[in-house]
Amino acid sequence: MTGLSFVFSLVGFGVLAPVIGCLLAGIDRKLTARLQGRVGPPLLQPWYDVRKLIVKQSAQVNSYQAFYVCMSLVLAVLAGAFFFAGGNFLLVVFVLTLSTLFFIIAAYSTRSPYAELGAEREIAQVMSYEPMVILISIAFYFALRTFDTGVVFSLDRPLILSLPLVFVGLLFILTIKLRKSPFDLSYSHHAHQELVKGITTEMSGRTLAMVEVMHWYESILFLGWVGLFLVWGSWFALIPAIIGISAVYFLEVFIDNNFARVKWQSMLKWSWVVTLVCCSLNIVLLYWLG
């Protein structure tokens, strides 16, 4: 990752990610509506929602929550910029964890019973997916002998061929990361399974708008992780990558609509089991393949 590629990535990701993320969120709502037999809102509804949130009168429980959320957003953008600049995968993971921590602190700072419960659940989510995320980077290193994500564009064949089970593990925790049911414990966009509004209970107006935008950024970053497994050193690779990413996103929306939220115990147990099984078998496979 050079300084120049970082600047390009920062500007590119900073501008394009929310646009694409917003469109994806719109598609998500359309798809969800169709799956439920409704027509659904316009494609740009997520943008209309955020625009409305921005102009609302500010109502803050304390003066720190908005600050923490803002920090969280900035760090999420930074993590994405590091990733798309081809930077160190562990660096991306750690900056993203810091971003999540600020989001959790934002909720805790309100000392609202509902927000605090949401924060607690968000911590459980982090605990569920963090081992997999670290092991993805480790498996990446075992396969390619580097942590720099940029090298995938110089491969002969996509990473998914050597890390198929790790990819499955990624899909599993992606459901948590994208806040999709059955693992949308800390907050959900389905009104029917929500305890008030989880971790965002006390967030309103611009603060909530920042949370929504952050979700768009994060969605693109995580789909980028999926893409990491699908590309190789050829322009032709972009076609299967885009098809693959779209398929994964559709799969996530499909899962979202077909499962009810589980308890955190099940989430933690199953993520850890899947992580252990997928990563250990895949690393054995790597050694077997030489």
Next chain:
Amino acid sequence: MGMVNLAFLIVFPVVAAGVLLLVRNNRARSVVVIVSAAAIMIASAWLAVGHLFSETWYPPFEGEWVTILTLVIDVLCCAYIIVKGIRHKKPLAVALAAVQTVIIVAFELLIAHGMTIENNLYVDGLSVIMTLIIGVIGGGICIYALGYMHDFQVHEDDNDKPDRRPVFFALMFVFLSAMFAIVFSNNLTWLLCAWEVTTVCSFALIGYTRTPEAIDNSFRQIVMNLIGGLAFALALVYLGYSGILELDKLIAQGALGGLVIPLALLAVAAFTKAAQVPFQSWLLGAMVAPTPTSALLHSSTMVKAGVFLLIKLAPCFGWSYNGIMVVLVGGFTFLFCSFLAVSQSNAKRVLAYSTVANLGLIVACAGVGTPEAVWAAIFLLIFHAAAKSLLFLCVGTAEHHIGSRDIEDMDNLFVRMPILARLMALGMLCMFIAPFGMLISKWATIVSLVNTDNILLLFILAFGSAATFMFWAKWLGKVLAIAQQDPDVEKTVHPSEWFSLALMAALVLLLSVGFPFLSEFVVVPYLAHFAADILPGTTVWWGSISATIDFDNLIIMAVIVLALIAAFAVQFTRPKKPTASVYLAGVALDAEKRTYRNSLNGETQTTQRNWYLDGWLGEKTLEPIANIISILLIAVGLACSLLVTGGVL
């Protein structure tokens, strides 16, 4: 000049301790402690100026009489334990101390006597780093103890307990002296003597309050550390027969694959000192002591002596039976203690488990043994010392002002003790999250593990880190919660406490920002000097020496630290005006106090406890498993070292 400085660091704290024993006036004691601590800090810094960047220096010092003195000190230490053990009816401690005395005396008179020692003392980059940790952080803790022990004694006076502060402060300073001796001694008999002095000092410090619980815990500490001391003494006997009584020669021989048995025994000795499972319970028990003791023992001294020895011996480990034992004991300690920390709501116990877990990580790195892993281990050691002492001191002060060390009672600390809560948050951030030091060191650990194909350890690290995130994040959340306008209770915190808290916080921030430079100019050169000066030329496996994490990435982290400092500085100075109250499902009575009208038309206050996952991760569930695994590992490791030496394996 260097020799004088060295002698000052070892002798002066003992002199100060002697003076402190005699001084009973509070003001006079404050003056002595502050002046002595300042002198030690300056001397440490002075040593750093001379030797932080340079190659290993062997001070020319014959010191036959010192060897005799160490024997006398050894015997006195054991006699003290025996007397105490008889008085409190602890036969095991008496037996262990007696056996150890016999071994040491026999060793000195029969084997060591007449052996020529080339270099009794040494100073290299790592011993200077340790000197700075002991001098600056240890000295800071001594100053902190002035205010803390004042409040502590007020409470003791209420219960008609005698004022034993002269003993307390004397012990703290003797401790510092012994630690300096550990990091400068090349002569292993001197090292063992200093090692035993730290054991006995911490025994006395843990039992300071003389409650039945404190006495029981102090004996648990002494029994476990005497087992370690015994292992150390046995290693010394073996080494004496092999004609080696110097640390550098031991490392050189060990790196070639020799001396398997003494290295295994020294590893066990280090496990006891560094409170690795199954010896962790002494450290947990030590939490009954006044908080400055906990801070001194568990951040900058005692436990650091154990990991210091292992880091020194690291080139002797790697992919050998000993190395695998050290890696696995450290790794499992990290995993289990991180899980156990999740289940604790007592802040000091969380800190204790986190300490053991992080020491486990350092031990594992030392076991991996590559320069990359040692790089990670040294940074883990530095940042753990700074951040953990800050946290212990914060908890101690909080306890005296809110009357509890339970995390659940730290709700709203952000309002009740505004400055302290921010410092505590800083300490916690430094312990577990990027861009601060511990996390970067953990990152380096991952790099060194992938490069040595330590797959099991990588899994342990991945799952243990998830638990680490949980127990820190939920505590951090409690501390940063903002609710009703409770009165500010931190106005009565002593200036000495503020001074030390500020010192530790400044260290944490400076070290985090200076990480890349510390790596480039101190730790990497140290590794190069160490390899060139001590390792024999044939140990090519130590390979090329460079920073484990690229300078660019370290700079990125340092810049993020600076940006965070700037952001928080701006935020803390902004006016604070809440414009809404929290949502309580429409029936709130007093939103500030989180009360609402219940179904019987009464008033209920909402309370929210953190999750502790006690059923899954409680001590009852995990502790026996952890102990059994670790005991088996150590037993197999020792057996293997015997079999290897016997030529069976």
